[in-house]
Amino acid sequence: MATDEGSRFPIRILLFTVLYLSVTLAVDRSNFKTCDQSSFCKRQRGLMHGSSVYRAVLDSLDVTETRARLQLMNDANQVPLMLEVYGLEGNMTRFKINELNPLRPRYEVPDVLVGDPPVLRLTVTGKDEESVELSLGTNQHKLIITAKPFRMDLLVGRDLVLSVNSRGLLHFEHQRKRMDSFSDKVGSTFVSMWDKMKSLFSSDSQRDTTTIADGEKEEEKANLETDEQMEKAEEPEKEKSAEDETGMWEETFKTHTDSKPNGPTSIGLDFSLPGFENVYGIPEHADDLKLKSTEGGDPYRLYNLDVFQYELYNPMALYGSVPLLLAHNIHHTMGIFWLNAAETWVDISSNTAGKTLFGKMLDYMHGGGETPQTDVRWMSESGIIDVFLLLGPSAKDVFKQYGSLTGTQALPPLFSIGYHQCRWNYNDEEDVRSVDAGFDEHDLPYDVIWLDIEHADGKRYFTWDPNKFSTPKNMLQQLNDKKRRMVTIVDPHIKIDNSYRIHNEIRSRNFYVKTKDGNDYEGWCWPGSAGYPDFTNPEMRSWWSSMFSYDQYEGSMSNLFVWNDMNEPSVFNGPEVTMHKDAVHMDGWEHRDIHNLYGLYVQQATAEGQIQRSGGHERPFVLSRAFFAGSQRYGAIWTGDNAAEWDHLKISVPMCLSLGLVGISFCGADIGGFFKNPSPELLVRWYQMGAYQPFFRAHAHLDTTRREPWLFGEENKQLIRSALRERYALLPYWYTLFYHAYRTGEPVMRPLWVEYPGDVTTFAIDDQFLLGSAILAHPVSEQAARGVQVYLPGKGVVWYDVHTHQKHHAPQTMYVSVTLSSIPVYQRGGSIVPRKERIRRNSECALIDPFTLYVALSPEGFAEGDLFIDDGHSFNFEKKNEFLHRRFTFSGHVLTSSSADPRGHFDTPAWVERVIILGSAKPTSVSVRLSDGKERPLDFHFDAETSVLTIRKPAVKIAEDWSITLR
Incomplete structure (x- = not known):
């Protein structure tokens, strides 16, 4: 490894140590927190379900055409929250929960949404003393808000698809002033006493069934507790307060202490998904595709970290975080998007976790089986609760819904x-x-x-x-x-060197992240001492x-x-190899x-x-x-x-x-x-x-x-x-x-x-995958493998081996023998896949090369596919409609090429040099007809053993309309 000019000996030793550890060891788990070591996660997870202190104040309901607002009251401390509900176009619902009167604004994530989602008109369709029913833009989607304890149920038609706070795990740590003085503690004692007195006699207290005698006993107990608190408040301040001991105002992990000047601000909320036992998403974790129950272990963690040589099959955080979870069953797919950029933990539990398929069958046969349900609990260190419910109903609907919120994958060059x-x-x-x-x-x-x-x-x-x-x-x-x-x-760590122009400009423009004391934040990374630009x-x-x-x-x-x-960001000498949480960004927001x-x-x-x-x-x-x-x-x-x-x-x-x-x-x-x-x-x-x-x-x-x-x-x-x-x-x-x-x-x-959303066999498969809908791949990932088990999905579907063209009927699991040269890949019957088969040194050298169309016929003799072409590098496909989007269809023994998007125009000399039809019968003749009506015969070869028809040199331009007919 190269050394840096002017580096001091300790820097080189530090960097060498980091490098050495990264090469020689697996991840050192002790460098990264568990939930028990993350004070807010421990506090949130310590809440028992079924004991919610929140109620919806129905009299505060305010409904306009675009949103509904409703106060939520914490009956334990009388701190009010504000709930906002929005019905969104595209079958989505959004709700936000924030403090009604925060001491300071709480962080709301900017720049992630591509715009303000279009809202639908909300109406109240029912209300009584215990609940209110809202129509979310359509008569089909209803939201029922129950007052006490607070709960929301989302219905599609008459079907309950999701419940919010049904387990009573809403926990919103309101902002407060730190109590460090004797007077603060005395004042707090009287406030606590007053709260207890109110709870005894309040008409809407959770003790409203308590007898007068029981109330008197409670009052006597409260008085005794108050006397004890007064005595403790008068003692010298030699020990940390209970709040400090739980990490609410300060927290130490290994050698790093995280000061928390704003105190505890964590949020948590549970969601219940009746009828769902398969959930996915919330990357990044080196784990199975289907998420596991976290009962008895750590939750899944979302906190971007530089983890050297990460371990597999655990919920530890890795380099990135996307707080989107998808739930799927044979009837429905939906998503929960938790828009929060702070450290987040996600607990997953299920009433079917641990049950074998045989056990579930026994439950069903004996009539004692309960409806499968997955419960998901989100816990974040700060910010507000801002949730989008993506209601599908199909997986592709969910993709479209999420894309409308956060944007879609950029078209790469x-x-x-x-x-x-x-x-x-x-x-x-x-x-x-x-x-x-x-x-x-x-x-x-x-x-x-x-x-x-x-x-x-x-x-x-x-x-x-x-x-x-x-x-x-x-x-x-x-x-x-x-x-x-x-x-x-x-990289975003900038070497602190007065002869380095980039560093000098960032410093002169005051663009570095700051410490809690207002100085430029410095940490160790590859250059040695480095500053971190404030990209917010x-x-x-x-x-x-x-x-x-x-x-x-x-x-x-x-x-x-x-x-x-x-x-x-990676900071070698920072807590958990990242930036201190009390570092300060633009507008005073903490890291x-x-x-x-x-x-x-x-x-x-x-x-x-x-x-x-x-x-x-x-x-x-x-x-x-x-x-x-x-x-x-x-x-x-x-x-x-x-x-x-x-x-x-x-x-x-x-x-x-x-x-x-x-x-x-x-x-x-x-x-x-x-x-x-x-x-x-x-x-x-x-x-x-x-x-x-x-x-x-x-x-x-x-x-x-x-x-x-x-x-x-x-x-x-x-x-x-x-x-x-x-x-x-x-x-x-x-x-x-x-x-x-x-x-x-x-x-x-x-x-x-x-x-194949209705095929339960596919729900846990993650050693094979689809590219689009046409290509199924099961690359070999076992050492010295002599075969792999390939599952071919789809009732009545056929799949063709792309190398041998052998046809297989689905659904089935089949053993495929492999050698070191084997890549098991299949093309779905009913698809058309364009390829370029001339050998070039790179992609640009093949830009105008001719195409080969692979037409894989379904049992009904049908196939379709498409092809997108542009210059491969510019935005002209968007700005000037300089593109071609062609649609290919094989039906009734005729292959046709037509425009899939008439807006597009792009001049290319590329042509079709070959058409290969899999699963074909032998024709007596083949001809091509161009858009001008002229028709000419084509040469072809038929392989009776594989039922593959190869049509040679149709010589039609890819940009033109044409048809090839088999007779």
């Missing part, structure tokens, strides 16, 4: 869905040239080569090492000549964006793109309020910088490690510092599936594993897996052996080459899927249950 080659670090310009030439020499396609932190001058980002990368423009131009790109890392400040983000202009980022060119790492937003803001500012440098013409590419809801609008995400182990290969599937379900489709894992050295078998299997995941990048730690694909022998090189070519052949399909993700929010890589 075409090159970025090709293959990326990276390691920490390519040594110098000569190393880059050598690796680039190696791909051509060994006939391996790739699009992008990456540089990690060692490329910069002493970890000073936006610079180049003057010795190793002295002529960056020459290096970039050589790549550009081959239509290839480069990505360099630009729009002016800071605008300045950061300007640094990517060609005259500011010296040596940069249009084929240079960016990687934001360490943006959780505890905004923590999970930080990484999103970094990626946003970087992406906007790339757009600005091109005058708003070019689409950006930015990879980010940290993320939040809405990050999909700015680029790609990867799963962080994994390891060269088979279980890490396997976990990449559920991790990316979970991200896709919450809108982040552009996901991948480091090919080969970041830590440790993969065996040749593992490396080959990882390339085969990565070829069928959205983001396809090899990456490795600087202490690992070099692993360019040609370094593992001829046989393994050929297997890797085959996987790379499979990826590039499918790029037209990948690009079309990304276009759909951009338009609809549907994930590119998706679980089987999304397409």
Whole structure:
């Protein structure tokens, strides 16, 4: 590892220690909190269900056309809250709970929603002393608010789909003044006594059934307690108060003390989902796709953290957080979006947890089975309760609903869905040239080569090492000549060095995050002592964006793109390897309020910088490690510092599936594993897996052996080459899927249950997946595997092996024999998939290459598909409608091509050189008819053994209308 000029010996020792631990050890769990070590989580979780102190004050109901407002009263302390309810267009409901009279404003998450969601008219459709019924814009959706204890029930028609606070776990820690003086404690004692007296005689007390005699006993007990409190209040202040002991005003973890000048501000609320026992989402966790019950263990944690070599199959927090949970059963899919950027824990319980399928069947047979129900409890350290209920009813409806709120996956430039080659670090310009030439020499396609932190001058980002990368423009131009790109890392920790221009400008503009005392916040990261820009400040983000202009980022060119790492933010000497919660951002907000937003803001500012440098013409590419809801609008995400182990290969599937379900489709894992050295078998299997995941990048730690694909022998090189070519052949399909993700929010890589919602077998499957609706992949993830169990879903559906074209009838689970060359992949009958099968060195070289259409027929002889084409890099598809969206349909022995969107126009010479029809009968003749009505015969070949018809050189333009008829 390179040392930095002017570094002091302790800095080098610290960084070496961090690096050493990251390489040699698995995650040290003691560096990260459990719920019991997080005081607010412990307090929230300590509440017992069924004892809610909140009631809805129905007389306070105020309904306008756009919202309903209602006070909630905490009968234990008489602190009022305000509930707001909104019916939203698109089958959604929103509600917010905040303090009615806070001492200071509470944080409400900005910049995540793409706009104010359109609201529907609300009306009161029923009311009595105990409850009120609201119509949420339609007569079908009703919200019943029960007064005491407070509860909300959401009905669709007559069906209860969700209950809020049915377990009585609403807990809203109101802001208060700290009691540190004798007078405060005495005053508090009298307040406490008065509260107890009121509770005894209040007409709406929870003790309203208590007898007078019991009341007198309670009063006597309260008086005794008050005397004891007075005596304690008079004692010298030598020990921490009870509040301090529970971490309400100060909390220490290991060597770090978190001061809490605003005191306890946590929030918690429970949701009950009757009829649901399958829940998904709330990434990022290295765990199964289907979320588990957390009873008896820690909740799932959402708190962006730099976790070295993370463990698998546990609810620990990782690099990013998206507080969206999806629930699914055979009839309905819905979502709960908890819009809060503070540290959050999510508890999940179920009345079917732990029961075997046989046990559930016995319950049903004996008539004693209860309706399955999942209960979800959200707990956040600060902010307000701001919840969106996404009512589906289908999974694709939920994707659309969530996309309407937070935006959809940005359409990536075409090159970025090709293959990326990276390691920490390519040594110098000569190393880059050598690796680039190696791909051509060994006939391996790739699009992008990456540089990690060692490329910069002493970890000073936006610079180049003057010795190793002295002529960056020459290096970039050589790549550009081959239509290839480069990505360099630009991290958000800025080296504190008075000779470093970036640091000086940030400091002079007062853009650094502050300590609680008002000084610039400093922490340790790769450069040594570093400052952290306040990306919550729009002016800071605008300045950061300007640094990517060609005259500011010296040596940069249009084929240079960016990687934001360490943006959780990572602080090596900070609590839990991140920023202190009492650090201060713009407008005085504490870091505890905004923590999970930080990484999103970094990626946003970087992406906007790339757009600005091109005058708003070019689409950006930015990879980010940290993320939040809405990050999909700015680029790609990867799963962080994994390891060269088979279980890490396997976990990449559920991790990316979970991200896709919450809108982040552009996901991948480091090919080969970041830590440790993969065996040749593992490396080959990882390339085969990565070829069928959205983001396809090899990456490795600087202490690992070099692993360019040609370094593992001829046989393994050929297997890797085959996987790379499979990826590039499918790029037209990948690009079309990304276009759909951009338009609809549907994930590119998706679980089987999304397409087959009524098939219970699919609900827990996460070792295979779908790309769109047409391609099913089950890459091999077991060492020395001789076969895999593949489940083919869909009653009456047929699936074709993409390599052998063998047809299989669904639904069925089948054992598929595999060798090291096998990638089990199937195309659904009823689909048409466009491919490009000419071998090129990268994606841009194939832009105008001809297409091959794979038409996989359903049992009824039908198939359909589509293709999206544009220039692959600009915003012209949106600004000028410069695109083609073609629809292909095979019906009645005729394949037709027509426009799927008449707005689009794009001039391309690309044509169709081959049509391959799977599951076909042998025709006597084949002909093509163009839009001018002219018809001509076509040459074809039929394979009777596989029932595959190959139509040769139809020579029709992809942009034109035409039809091919089989007779």
